[in-house]
Amino acid sequence: MDYSQMCPKYELAIELLGKKWTGLMIRVLLDGPKRFKEIKAQIPEMSDRILTERIKELEKLDVIKRNVYPEKPVRIEYELSEKGKALEPVIKAIQFWGEKWV
Template sequence: MTEEEQKYELIKKVEKCYEIICKKWMGIIIHTLMTEPKRFSEIHVAIPDLSKRMLNERMKELEDCGLVLRHVITDRPVRTEYSLTRKGNELGSSLRMVERWAEKWM
């Protein structure tokens, strides 16, 4: 692969990353899951302006991207927890730099 082809491939990957994290609510959902696994209702409480329908849609997208893992706990009552995958944690760590920037400049 030529250097130009490598640059183009990198640009495509960066563009795909921005398509994911720039969707409304994606970054804040990732931020919310950085500390520990959470149930759907806990995520919803943490982001009150986010509708349940949109949260459900975004969680499915994050799962499809391999950033979030959905874990069904079969104890009574049955519940579902969401956690970041290794890939999601690495992205979350990168987004912490944006958080620091926002705290300083916004």
């Protein structure tokens, strides 16, 4: 790989992933579709407001999808899109590094 010059795609990718809470949310969603409260349960320090904001951002970026099930009461779940699921090797690499070096 050529590390001798910066790559704009890398810059954008790390900007997305490095944003506070985003890397945690993606890890949670690798476990499968989750409701708002289920995401919160794994990241309790994140406020509802910020979680709502991040969900919207990640939907816009096509990293997560919002599924609405017309039950009573309505059930809403969030899941990783194909683009989001493709982040699994990144999340795994961070996990493995963390386990060894943190």
